[in-house]
Amino acid sequence: MKKVLSNIFFTAMYQVVILIVPLVTMPYVSRIFGTELLGINSFVISIIGFLNMIILMGMSQLGTREIAKADKKDRGSVFFQLWFIQLASGLIVTSLYLLIVSFFVGNKGVYYIQIPYLIAYVLDISWYFLGIGEVKKVIVRNTIVKFGSLILVFLIVKSSSDLLLYMGINSISTFLANIFFWISLLKEFKAYGKIKKSFSVPYLKQALFLLIPLFAIQVYNTFDKTLVGLLSTKTELSFYDQSQKIVRIVLSIVTSISLVMMPLMAKVDTGDSEDSSKLQLLLKKSVEYTTLISLLLTVLLMCNSRDFVRWFFGNEFVPMTYNMIFVSLIIAPNAFGGVLANQFTLAKGLLKHYSIPFIAGAIIDVILNLILVPRWGADGGTIALIVTEFCVCIFRVYVIRKWLDLKDICSEFFKYTIIFVLILVLGFLIPNFVASLFLNMVIRSSIVFVVFLILIFLFQTNISKDFTALLNKVKKKT
Structure with missing residues (x-):
């Protein structure tokens, strides 16, 4: 359990690191480039993100699961x-x-500069380290590159x-960060001796099947930005994209728990009654903590948006x-x-049931x-x-109900x-106390957080019972 908690922390850290560069630079570049140029950047990146999905071929899910097993x-x-x-x-x-950009696209510079991104995705083997549960040393190296x-x-x-x-700068830094994954990998493989290197048709079939839901995911996670850019103005796209960036960063932190828990869930045998009960308990705890944390973060973002923007x-x-x-x-x-x-449908290899919600979502989106x-940009x-x-x-709930x-x-x-x-009503009712926008957000967030903790215990949630049991255990030891 200690290793799982450590991996959750470092995986969350990695997710933050790979997004912290645009997060920290956003206030700076938004004032330098303005809405129009940032819209152009968002449009190009949305296309690269879509290609990233095709290059990775579902390895973030399939690769992590197979390496873990x-x-x-x-x-x-x-x-x-797999690779x-x-x-x-x-x-x-x-x-x-390269062929399409060379012959069919104008303003070629903004597209050619993304080539290191594409190569970086070819070299992205973070799924291997997630599968073996060892990410700490790679994260430290990548952090140095990203902050550079x-x-x-x-x-x-x-x-x-x-x-x-x-x-x-963004394109090349991603390329350099992924090279460091290979340095760690090759050092580890030296201890294995001779390794058979071959192409697997069965894995290819699984990857292609997994590509269907991933394609659907990209339609409303990345390609939606391409659609907004095509159907509206680049300024409207900038508003649409920038408003999501902070939310996506928060989501990456919350969902990092699922990425770490997936290898653990994949090892649980649901055919065994004892393991089935264990899986149910693990999922229940994961759902409760994830949901409650996500609701708190939702409130903090919503009630601070006016000042934050x-x-x-x-x-x-x-x-x-x-x-x-x-x-x-x-x-x-x-x-x-x-x-x-991630922790049940994908971990158990239920690829069809994993795919259905995303396909339906892509069509709806x-x-x-x-x-x-x-009409509304x-x-x-x-x-x-x-x-x-x-x-x-x-x-997602419907397909696993059985x-x-x-x-x-x-x-x-x-x-x-x-x-x-x-807490949402409270957050919107709290007025600005001082002239500083930042201090107002800190004050408002602190009040909401304290009330949130009080309500968790007041309503006697399972999470409050877990904390009470943990405190009692610590007291007995001391």
Whole structure:
């Protein structure tokens, strides 16, 4: 359990690190480039993100699961069987990308500068380290690279003419970070001796099957930005994209728990009654903690959005305030559904049941975007995203209803809903006490958090009982 908790912490740290560069630089670059140029950046990155999904071929899920299941002596062979699929996909995608940009696209510079990104995705083998539960040393190295790029942005990017420079720094830093994964990997493989390197057709079939839901995910996580950029203006796209960035960072922290728990869940034999009870308990605890944390973070983002947008992005981005308030609503259903999808459906290899919610979500999202974005721009895209996320969550629950006692897992949800409503109302009622926007957010967040803790114990939630039991245990030891 100690190792699991340690991995949760370091995986969460890694998720924060890979996003902290744009987070910290956002206030700076939003004032330098403005809404139009940032919209161009968002449009290009949305395309690269879509290609990333195709290159990785589901290795973040399939690779993590198969490496976790493999014996130590077989890890090297299993790794190369999986990575050769990623390599082949990367070569095809990169070649087609270069061909299309060279002959059919204008403003080629902003597209050519993304090539290191594509190569970085070919080299991305973080799934191997997630599978073996050893990520600490890699994270330290990647942190150095990422913060190096952060420093470069502040030192070199000085005016709106430096857009290509800014995009290049982000692209190349990702490439360098993924090279460090290989340094650690090759050192480990030296101890294994001779490793069989081959291409696996069975793994390819699984990867292609897994690509279907991932394609669907990208439709409303990345390609939706491409649609907004095509159907509306780049300024509207900038509002739509920037309002989501903070929410996505919060989500990456919450869902990192699922990424670490997935290898553990994959080892639980649901055919055994004792293991089945253990799985039910693990999922119940994971759902409760994840849901309650996500609801707290949702409230903090919603009630601070008005001050946060002005303080963080600048006055030019004030029109996107309501986008940020409402897009925060996707945190809870995404986090809750992610636990069920990653820790059960995917961990147990139920790829069909994993795929269905995403496919349905992609269809819903495309239809809603085509209807709402031309009329309401970023606001329409935000509405489409919220509806899609709630639909996907409902589908995720529905497809696994036969395997789990969902009534038991969700037994605390009524209490959580009341707590959420109470702290949300409180958060919006708290006025600004001082002139500083930042201090007002700190004060408001502190009050909401304290009341949140009080309500957890007042409603006698399972989480409050866990903390009470832990405190009693510590007292007995001392």
